Amino acid sequence: MAVLPSLVTVADFAARLGRTFTPEQELQAQALLDDASSVVRAYVRQDITQVETTDTFTMRRADPVLHRCGGMVTLPQRPVVDIASVSINGTVTYDWWQDGNEVALRDWPWVRPPAAHRPPQVTVTYTHGWDPVPGDITAIVMQAANRVMVNPSGIRSETVGGESVTYLIPATGENLGVLLSRTEQKVLDRYRRTAGTVQVRNR
Structure with missing residues (x-):
């Protein structure tokens, strides 16, 4: 079975964030987008890409x-x-x-x-x-990837020099990483395959 591409390109990810990635950041972004795409595909049980x-x-x-x-x-x-x-x-x-x-x-x-x-x-x-991939799916992939880029340590908040910074982590303190929040899962539920046929063989 062919390896499926990421559901979001690094170029589109950078454009959405309004950033220009260094070569090292591009590699990190690609890895995170690959991970997030795999998580989304596993949840909906669909390849998504046409x-x-x-x-x-x-x-x-x-x-x-x-x-x-x-x-x-x-x-x-x-x-x-x-x-x-x-x-x-x-x-x-x-x-x-x-x-x-x-x-x-x-x-x-x-x-x-x-x-x-x-x-x-x-x-x-x-x-x-789908071609193109639906916008709500690409948005969730980018959100999941960006959580790790913004806050790789999973810290919710910290104070440095009297200045408090709050990170994009749910109020429960759950460090999602490239996993999906309950809200994201609800959005993806419309694409999810809940019942199907037994697949015998891939070629």
Whole structure:
């Protein structure tokens, strides 16, 4: 599986902060953006970046009256932009249609071997994700990265020479680092995958 890029570029991060990074700061910023992007992706269970993926899934039986097809698979990465190809047990099929993030397959001989002993395996090559990345997601990635750049020690406040400085740490005293606050999680919940299909194999 290809390594996904950061959800925010260093250039956009610097522009948002109104700063010019030194070479050392650019390296730090890139590492923090990578970490924050990974945390966001792990929380929403989505790649987010628009990419093409080939995954194999176990077909599930469908209600022939409700869905009017022999079987279905649910594509876990969203939004589904395009489906390039579908194959069943290694054989390409064109007898399918898309319904949102579902792929409905017209028919399959479930009652004959090997399907009688093991559900068919459906391989789908599809493009998914956003281009560009939604603004609320990039804002959260930058917030998470900036927390560490501003306050790498996790100090909430300190007094130096009679001057008090307060850092961007929640009132609870929780040092989030590049982790997500509850407020950020609530914002990301609209993108979060809470139920999905078992992924068998990546190519």
